[in-house]
Amino acid sequence: MINFKNSSPIDFTIPENLTNFANVLTAVNQLIDSEISVKPIVQGEKHISSNVYSRLDCNNGKQVIAQVHFANKELTTTAIKKLKEFLPTWQKTSLSERANILRRTAKLMQENQMELSALIVRETGKNWYEADRDVVEAIDFCNYYAELALESLAPFITQVLPGENNTYFYEPVGLAVVISPWNFPLAIPCGMLVAALVAGNVAILKPAEQSSLIAQKLVEILFQAGLPTEALAFLPGDGEEIGPLLLESSDVNLICFTGSLAVGQKILSACSKINPEQTFIKRCILELGGKNAIIVDEDADLDEAIKGILYSAFAYSGQKCSACSRVITIGSAHQALMDRLIPAAKDLLIGLSFQSKSFVGPVIDHEAQTRLLKLIEANTKLHSLKYKSNVPSEGTFVPVTIFECQDTNSDLWQQEIFGPVLAIKQAKSLAEAISLANGTKFGLTAGLYSRSPSNIAKVSADIRVGNFYINRACTGAIVGRQPFGGFKLSGIGSKAGGPDYLKQFVVPKVITENTMRRGFSPD
Amino acid sequence: MTQESTINSNNKIRDFGREIFTLIGSSQPSAFQKNFINSKLLAWTLNEPDFKNSLFRLVDVLPTLKTADSVGKHISEYLSESAGKINPLLKYFFKLPSYNFIPAIISKIAVRTSIKQMSKVFIAGENPQAALPALKKLYSQGLTYTVDLLGEYSVSDQESLAYLSRYQEALTVIAQEAPGWKKNFKTDPNHLGLVQNCNISVKLTALYSQTSILNLDQSVEILSARLKEIALEALRLGSGIYVDAEDTAHNPIIYATFKKVFSDPELAELKFPGVVLQAYAKHSEELLVDLLDWAKDNKRPIAIRLVKGAYWDQENAGAAQNYWKSPLFQIKAESDLNYERLSCLLIDNIEHCYPAFGSHNVRSLSQICCYAEEKGISKNLFELQMLYGMAQPIALAFASKGYLVRLYVPLGEILPGMGYLVRRLLENTSNDSFLRHTFYDQKNVDHLLEDPAITLNKLNQVRL
Numbered sequence: 001m002i003n004f005k006n007s008s009p010i011d012f013t014i015p016e017n018l019t020n021f022a023n024v025l026t027a028v029n030q031l032i033d034s035e036i037s038v039k040p041i042v043q044g045e046k047h048i049s050s051n052v053y054s055r056l057d058c059n060n061g062k063q064v065i066a067q068v069h070f071a072n073k074e075l076t077t078t079a080i081k082k083l084k085e086f087l088p089t090w091q092k093t094s095l096s097e098r099a100n101i102l103r104r105t106a107k108l109m110q111e112n113q114m115e116l117s118a119l120i121v122r123e124t125g126k127n128w129y130e131a132d133r134d135v136v137e138a139i140d141f142c143n144y145y146a147e148l149a150l151e152s153l154a155p156f157i158t159q160v161l162p163g164e165n166n167t168y169f170y171e172p173v174g175l176a177v178v179i180s181p182w183n184f185p186l187a188i189p190c191g192m193l194v195a196a197l198v199a200g201n202v203a204i205l206k207p208a209e210q211s212s213l214i215a216q217k218l219v220e221i222l223f224q225a226g227l228p229t230e231a232l233a234f235l236p237g238d239g240e241e242i243g244p245l246l247l248e249s250s251d252v253n254l255i256c257f258t259g260s261l262a263v264g265q266k267i268l269s270a271c272s273k274i275n276p277e278q279t280f281i282k283r284c285i286l287e288l289g290g291k292n293a294i295i296v297d298e299d300a301d302l303d304e305a306i307k308g309i310l311y312s313a314f315a316y317s318g319q320k321c322s323a324c325s326r327v328i329t330i331g332s333a334h335q336a337l338m339d340r341l342i343p344a345a346k347d348l349l350i351g352l353s354f355q356s357k358s359f360v361g362p363v364i365d366h367e368a369q370t371r372l373l374k375l376i377e378a379n380t381k382l383h384s385l386k387y388k389s390n391v392p393s394e395g396t397f398v399p400v401t402i403f404e405c406q407d408t409n410s411d412l413w414q415q416e417i418f419g420p421v422l423a424i425k426q427a428k429s430l431a432e433a434i435s436l437a438n439g440t441k442f443g444l445t446a447g448l449y450s451r452s453p454s455n456i457a458k459v460s461a462d463i464r465v466g467n468f469y470i471n472r473a474c475t476g477a478i479v480g481r482q483p484f485g486g487f488k489l490s491g492i493g494s495k496a497g498g499p500d501y502l503k504q505f506v507v508p509k510v511i512t513e514n515t516m517r518r519g520f521s522p523d
Numbered sequence: 524m525t526q527e528s529t530i531n532s533n534n535k536i537r538d539f540g541r542e543i544f545t546l547i548g549s550s551q552p553s554a555f556q557k558n559f560i561n562s563k564l565l566a567w568t569l570n571e572p573d574f575k576n577s578l579f580r581l582v583d584v585l586p587t588l589k590t591a592d593s594v595g596k597h598i599s600e601y602l603s604e605s606a607g608k609i610n611p612l613l614k615y616f617f618k619l620p621s622y623n624f625i626p627a628i629i630s631k632i633a634v635r636t637s638i639k640q641m642s643k644v645f646i647a648g649e650n651p652q653a654a655l656p657a658l659k660k661l662y663s664q665g666l667t668y669t670v671d672l673l674g675e676y677s678v679s680d681q682e683s684l685a686y687l688s689r690y691q692e693a694l695t696v697i698a699q700e701a702p703g704w705k706k707n708f709k710t711d712p713n714h715l716g717l718v719q720n721c722n723i724s725v726k727l728t729a730l731y732s733q734t735s736i737l738n739l740d741q742s743v744e745i746l747s748a749r750l751k752e753i754a755l756e757a758l759r760l761g762s763g764i765y766v767d768a769e770d771t772a773h774n775p776i777i778y779a780t781f782k783k784v785f786s787d788p789e790l791a792e793l794k795f796p797g798v799v800l801q802a803y804a805k806h807s808e809e810l811l812v813d814l815l816d817w818a819k820d821n822k823r824p825i826a827i828r829l830v831k832g833a834y835w836d837q838e839n840a841g842a843a844q845n846y847w848k849s850p851l852f853q854i855k856a857e858s859d860l861n862y863e864r865l866s867c868l869l870i871d872n873i874e875h876c877y878p879a880f881g882s883h884n885v886r887s888l889s890q891i892c893c894y895a896e897e898k899g900i901s902k903n904l905f906e907l908q909m910l911y912g913m914a915q916p917i918a919l920a921f922a923s924k925g926y927l928v929r930l931y932v933p934l935g936e937i938l939p940g941m942g943y944l945v946r947r948l949l950e951n952t953s954n955d956s957f958l959r960h961t962f963y964d965q966k967n968v969d970h971l972l973e974d975p976a977i978t979l980n981k982l983n984q985v986r987l
Contacts, residue, residue: 008847009845011847012736013772013774013775018737127737128737129737298587298588298589298593300587301584301587306678307676340678343678343679346679347732347733348733356738356739357737357738359733452584452596452597452600453601
């Protein structure tokens with residue numbers, strides 16, 4: 001057991017926390033009004049670019065949150081070269097010093113917990129609660145990996161024997177490229193990045209363009225915490241332009257990615273190619289999508305099930321890889337659930353992310369909105385629409401939508417949607433429910449509401465997912481407590497925030513030395 | 524207080540408490556009575572914590588089950604011994620046939636009947652009409668009541684509004700009948716203008732499905748509008764009203780709503796609107812001072828029910844999971860001590876409030892009765908409250924000494940009432956339960972009447 005304690009989320013039941021958070025949001029709004037720009041950082045230097053992307057506020061689709069300067073190929077090439085030069089230095093920096101940088105990063109984030117949350121609220125449209133949990137997760141990743149590194153990456157003697165020393169060491173893999181999504185704009189890049197760095201790798205962070213501002217903040221905090229500026233390059237950019245370079249370079253040793261299955265497949269094929277000058281096998285860590293189901297048993301406590309389903313499916317508009325997009329009801333639970341779930345969904349508060357009361361906010365951008373609205377439209381013809389909410393006319397909102405699924409081979413049932421769209425299907429038996437739940441290519445999270453010990457045991461044994469939740473929501477994994485990640489086509493990586501995670505960022509080396517001299521052992 | 528006066532007052536409280544115990548004599552509350560169907564089972568659960576957990580989980584799920592098969596399956600899963608055999612006591616409890624294995628033949632009806640009978644001890648009826656005889660009986664015993672409608676959680680506004688209309692229905696049904704019932708009160712509950720055609724306790728947050736601290740303003744606004752509807756009905760029918768306490772996270776919403784509604788001039792004639800304070804919360808004194816200040820400033824005397832607190836596990840688990848400090852006192856004696864402190868504060872402010880002391884703890888109640896007497900406060904300026912089905916002998920003992928005792932009477936169907944029933948069963952059997960110590964463990968009377976300050980001191984010494 002490592003010496004780790006989770007950080008506390010903001011307790012909004014304390015009235016002054018509500019007031020403080022509102023004040024911090026006002027301050028952040030002023031900051032945004034002052035026209036912030038995000039720029040690539042290489043060797044600690046910010047670089048401007050002619051290719052500038054305007055991140056728009058998803059709450060109104062108009063206001064510019066930040067002007068993001070995109071890194072070009074030339075800067076990317078320079079960054080790779082310079083990082084490689086620094087690798088031997090960083091690798092020799094002691095493990096405890098590297099771990100201390102993580103601890104200081106955690107502390108700085110903790111000191112700015114509300115400011116960071118407020119930035120997330122503005123840049124990515126998360127509500128207060130979700131944004132704060134994002135920051136807490138980032139803090140937890142830093143503290144957890146710091147302790148885990150000290151415990152699990154330190155050299156050790158394999159066997160104590162006279163006349164021979166056998167020592168097991170871990171070396172970094174080399175240069176790691178971290179490609180992060182916008183949906184956990186601080187926690188996910190932070191977790192992947194600090195894991196790579198604490199293991200002694202140099203790294204490039206290429207964030208999703210929609211969340212470049214908070215990613216830049218993360219990089220600044222890391223440098224403030226003492227990370228050498230030569231160890232990390234920040235390359236916001238267009239995937240089309242710099243992506244191939246990052247994936248195919250013979251100097252990149254590891255690609256750490258969280259995002260869609262489609263991009264994951266591209267990364268996997270890039271890793272499989274060995275360039276003529278390349279002298280190593282490129283490694284990748286992929287955390288991909290989910291098509292997560294919650295099963296509702298006939299004996300379920302529906303008060304709890306409805307609360308958990310609505311939260312899992314619609315919090316942050318369903319834009320979480322762990323989100324529940326399918327509900328499978330067993331027998332008589334179906335009608336009982338539908339009768340209460342639909343009216344409950346109608347009452348969810350949909351609104352601007354910076355208003356504390358909003359439960360469902362906008363989706364990430366106009367492109368996502370258009371895609372989701374089309375998808376809902378198309379599925380309305382194929383399945384039975386049970387509920388579709390109204391939404392504010394401004395901003396990139398998508399209605400909270402519930403379908404009863406008519407065909408389990410359909411895209412609605414099989415493909416990741418990443419939006420506030422839930423499909424419900426009735427099963428005749430527990431066995432059928434399990435088979436429906438397992439019947440997709442994904443295996444990330446799942447949930448079960450049941451009060452039968454034997455049914456709980458049966459589903460626990462047979463469900464094919466990385467994280468299975470009983471009688472609670474299927475999102476919201478906590479670092480160290482619920483190490484998170486899936487298998488099947490949901491990922492090949494070990495669980496983030498778990499004991500095996502860091503081992504993916506190192507290569508082990510064993511050194512054996514014969515210590516006998518002329519028949520004498522020094523022991 | 525000086526040491527000498529503490530000893531003197533403790534002696535007085537002890538003598539008062541001994542008298543109460545003498546009046547209680549050998550009578551037992553229903554839940555502990557020999558003929559109560561689960562008395563043997565209860566005895567057993569008290570000594571077997573694992574069994575107790577399983578049993579309560581079973582009781583929690585049973586009302587949801589629709590077929591005999593699934594009832595049998597659950598009983599066997601929760602309570603069978605390793606070989607799949609059913610404990611003989613369970614067979615007795617559920618009146619099961621004497622087979623060793625639980626088959627589908629178990630009569631669904633038998634099990635339902637058992638649970639229903641058990642729930643009848645704590646729940647007066649499935650609807651207001653059905654509860655009338657039980658309420659009438661309380662009057663004849665010299666006790667009064669406040670009615671609570673079971674329904675633990677509203678997931679939608681449709682459910683919230685249904686809940687609201689159930690309150691209106693309950694008020695109408697009871698307030699029509701109750702004035703005609705024979706009352707045997709030894710004190711006059713109407714002396715303050717508290718007309719007692721009915722009295723209801725409202726679980727506030729169930730009146731709006733999106734109640735949340737992050738939705739504070741809207742929650743207070745909507746809950747106020749709905750509470751006002753109930754309060755206007757209460758006023759029209761000459762009924763009293765309490766707004767119940769919930770977990771401390773909801774305090775800002777509950778107290779803001781209470782103040783908003785009862786500042787409304789339309790409700791000015793509703794005397795002593797009631798609110799509840801839980802002494803197990805560390806900031807309860809602050810809350811009480813605030814409520815009393817509000818009553819003073821607005822010249823609006825209020826009823827305040829002081830209780831120990833009912834959401835212990837939930838609040839502590841929530842705090843632990845988030846690494847927040849628990850908002851509650853962690854040692855039972857600290858809560859008891861705080862309860863006594865706040866009781867005195869209420870008596871000291873009697874011109875601004877009508878206090879109700881909700882507890883089954885004879886020491887806590889004796890302390891406040893003695894303190895009031897010492898301050899020359901007459902018995903009909905405050906009241907004692909207890910839960911229906913939990914402590915009748917104690918209630919009757921205090922009533923016979925001229926105190927007004929009000930029972931908190933839940934109404935409703937078993938399914939939504941399950942949360943309530945399970946909480947009551949857990950309370951009855953918890954290691955800290957005063958009732959358990961009194962009626963089951965039969966602890967020494969003087970031990971039961973010990974000053975919590977002394978208990979706490981002893982505990983601290985053990986720690987040193």
